Amino acid sequence: MHGERRAQRSLQRLLGATLCRVDVVPDLATATIDEDTIVVVDSAIAMTALDACKRDARAWIAVPGEGLQPADPPAVSALLQAGWDHVVAHPMPLLAEELLATAQKLIRRDCFGLEKYMVWGAEVRAFQLEDAVERDAAVTAIASDVTRVGLPDRIGSLVSVIADELLANALYAAPVDEHGARHRAHDPRDRSRPLAGRDAVTLRWSTDGRYLAIEVRDRWGSIEPAAIEGRLATTKTSTAEGGMGLPLAYACSNQLVVNVAPGALTEVIALLDIRYKPTELARSASFHAFWGDPP
Amino acid sequence: MSRLQTEVAGNRLRFAGRIDETAQLAPLVGQLPPGPITLVPEDVTFVNSVGLREWIRFVRALRESGHAVTLERVADVLMTQMNLIGELHGLPITSFHAQYECPTCRHEEQPLVDATLPPVACVECGSPMQLADFPERYLTIFRT
Numbered sequence: 001m002h003g004e005r006r007a008q009r010s011l012q013r014l015l016g017a018t019l020c021r022v023d024v025v026p027d028l029a030t031a032t033i034d035e036d037t038i039v040v041v042d043s044a045i046a047m048t049a050l051d052a053c054k055r056d057a058r059a060w061i062a063v064p065g066e067g068l069q070p071a072d073p074p075a076v077s078a079l080l081q082a083g084w085d086h087v088v089a090h091p092m093p094l095l096a097e098e099l100l101a102t103a104q105k106l107i108r109r110d111c112f113g114l115e116k117y118m119v120w121g122a123e124v125r126a127f128q129l130e131d132a133v134e135r136d137a138a139v140t141a142i143a144s145d146v147t148r149v150g151l152p153d154r155i156g157s158l159v160s161v162i163a164d165e166l167l168a169n170a171l172y173a174a175p176v177d178e179h180g181a182r183h184r185a186h187d188p189r190d191r192s193r194p195l196a197g198r199d200a201v202t203l204r205w206s207t208d209g210r211y212l213a214i215e216v217r218d219r220w221g222s223i224e225p226a227a228i229e230g231r232l233a234t235t236k237t238s239t240a241e242g243g244m245g246l247p248l249a250y251a252c253s254n255q256l257v258v259n260v261a262p263g264a265l266t267e268v269i270a271l272l273d274i275r276y277k278p279t280e281l282a283r284s285a286s287f288h289a290f291w292g293d294p295p
Numbered sequence: 296m297s298r299l300q301t302e303v304a305g306n307r308l309r310f311a312g313r314i315d316e317t318a319q320l321a322p323l324v325g326q327l328p329p330g331p332i333t334l335v336p337e338d339v340t341f342v343n344s345v346g347l348r349e350w351i352r353f354v355r356a357l358r359e360s361g362h363a364v365t366l367e368r369v370a371d372v373l374m375t376q377m378n379l380i381g382e383l384h385g386l387p388i389t390s391f392h393a394q395y396e397c398p399t400c401r402h403e404e405q406p407l408v409d410a411t412l413p414p415v416a417c418v419e420c421g422s423p424m425q426l427a428d429f430p431e432r433y434l435t436i437f438r439t
Contacts, residue, residue, distance in 0.1 A: 152403045154394050154427065157341075157372050164315075164343045189316040189345065244344035251379055277396060278428045 004042070004065075011040060011063065014096050018103050033057050038106050040099070043075050043087075050082035059106050061086035063099065070282035077284070080233040083226055085289040089282035090254065094273060097210075098255060102288055111259040111290035114206055114215040114269050122208035129201045132171050132193040138203045139163045142214065149207055155274060158252045162214050162270045163203060165249040170201045170218035173245070174266060182222075212272045221264040225289035228258065232287060255286040261294040297340070306331060311338035314346035314373070320353035324360060332357060337368035337392070342376050351382060365389060371405045375428075378435045385439035396427035403427060410437050 008024045015022045025031045028049055033039055035056045044065035046052065053060040062079050064071045071089040079087045088098055097117075105111045115124065125145060127138040142163050146156045168189065175184040175198075187193070195201055198219040205214050231243050232250045246268075250256045255271040273281060297312040299319075306328055314320075314336075334354075342350070350373070357364050369377075369391035377383045392405040397417035404424075406415045412433070415424045426433075 153405075154403060160341055161343060161372075164341075168343070168345075244348065248344045248347070248376070248379070278432075279426075283429055283431075 007042070010092075011099075014099055015040065015103055017100060018107055020103075020107060028052060038103060040103075043071050043079065046079060046084065047075055050078065050084075053082065053084045059086055059102075060084055061088065061099070061102060063088045064091060064095065064282075071284065073284040076282075076287075077233040080229040080287060083229060085225060085229075087287050089284045089286045090273075091282070094254070094281065098286060105290055109292055110295075111292040112261075112265070112267050112295045114204060114213040117211055117213050117257075117269070117271055118206050119208045119210070122206045124204055124206040127203045129167070129171075129195050129203070131195060132187075133190065135164065135167045135171065135189075138167060142203065142205050145205065146212070151207075151212070151274060155212065155272060158272060159205075159212065159214060162249045162252050162272075163205075163216070165245040166214065166216035166268050166270065167201065167203060169245050169249075169268070170216050170266070171195075174218040174220040174222050175199065176220060176222045180222075207274065210273065210275055212274050213269055214272075215267060215269045217265060217267045219265060221260055221262045221266050221294075223258060223260055223266045223268075225258050225260065229287065229289070232256075250285055250287070253285045254281060255288070257288045257290070259290045259292065261292060265294040299339075303327065307333045307335055309338070310334070310336040311340075313341040314339055314350055315341065315343045316345045316349075318346055318349055320349050321356065323353065324356045327357075327362065329361070331363040331365065333365045333367050335367050336370055336373050339370040339373050342373050347376050347380070350377075351380060354383065354386065366391075368392070368407060374436075375432050378432055384436050386436060388436065391433065393433050394427040395424040397422050397424045410434060 012022050012024050033055060037057045038059050039057050040061045040063055042065045043062045046062040062084050070091050076087055076089050086102055088095055101116050105116060127141050129138055139160050143156055143160050146159050172184045172187055173182055177183045200219055202217045228246055231247050249270055253270040254273045257269040259267040298317050299310060299312040299314055301323060302309045303326060354364060366388040367390055369388060371392040371394055374391045390407050390409050393408050394405055395415050396403050397420060399422040400420045402417050402419040412426055412430060417424050
């Protein structure tokens with residue numbers, strides 16, 4: 001759904017690569033949407049119908065508007081605040097890479113794993129935390145690899161913050177007790193806690209010369225994407241009292257992806273584009289939330 | 296990764312290392328002389344969300360105890376994160392490090408600049424370097 005013919009053609013070819021049927025329409029009123037439809041909407045149209053994402057469909061995806069130029073931060077914030085689970089912020093070629101991966105994850109109902117964002121041949125490294133105090137060691141390991149790859153200090157600094165925040169989220173915000181209370185949220189963060197069974201936390205990372213992907217998994221599946229989206233949308237006005245970890249990780253990323261198997265697994269993937277200067281990309285990061293069965 | 300080190304010299308307070316859950320900032324408020332205070336967080340290497348919250352509380356406590364607070368030579372990693380926090384907007388900052396990139400040879404560095412974001416020559420090839428990020432990532436904090 002896009003009002004501009006040239007953008008319509010680009011999106012049609014891109015989504016056509018999935019070999020699924022693609023219907024192009026100029027507006028919401030002419031669209032036929034059912035629970036299996038993946039609806040891709042120009043963000044300018046989405047902004048005029050923020051509640052559209054509440055209608056039944058497999059997914060609602062907002063993409064950049066006129067000329068497929070980078071999305072404006074206020075539009076991204078408004079869409080996240082309204083509950084859109086997929087907001088693509090970046091221009092081509094990131095748009096193409098991001099939209100195709102998103103569509104295929106939805107079509108195949110297979111959402112987990114950072115490999116879906118990497119080209120074949122990229123090495124994937126992993127760090128399984130045995131104890132909560134190994135968070136620093138895990139961050140040091142990924143930072144060391146970033147240096148070894150030859151990426152600039154700017155990327156190294158972002159990677160350290162993102163990995164630290166995603167790990168802290170998995171270690172302290174994810175665990176819930178039998179009443180659903182997040183009972184580890186106020187644990188001292190320098191205290192030893194062996195991590196076994198559902199407490200297991202894994203950090204994985206990879207780079208393919210386009211992206212650097214950082215993935216953190218916990219076995220709780222307790223994250224609520226809708227609650228996160230609201231916080232991401234309001235980062236800049238935050239008074240910094242509570243819940244700043246994921247918004248900070250989002251602010252440091254170019255794309256934040258949350259994959260959830262409720263009650264079983266949460267996987268958060270942060271993607272940094274290492275090809276372009278930040279000023280060549282959108283000012284805000286893209287966001288995606290997926291639900292699926294654990295692998 | 297090194298824990299936060301602090302050094303008080305007159306009305307100047309220098310910071311080096313990590314601002315995270317191990318950083319003890321609150322006790323510093325009582326160790327400072329009355330009057331204006333200059334914070335110099337030039338050698339801060341890492342800031343996470345817990346550390347950023349502690350930093351905000353520290354600055355708030357200084358102001359509430361009557362100190363006029365100025366920041367000088369702020370590390371890039373702290374500068375970009377402070378720009379995300381509305382409460383800190385308008386805080387006086389005389390200089391900070393910012394990410395610059397040379398469009399000719401792609402050399403990156405973090406020179407000390409002020410809110411005018413002046414041109415900087417590349418130390419490798421001499422070409423004029425450019426700010427490598429959106430200006431608002433550094434300048435939003437100057438708006439009141």
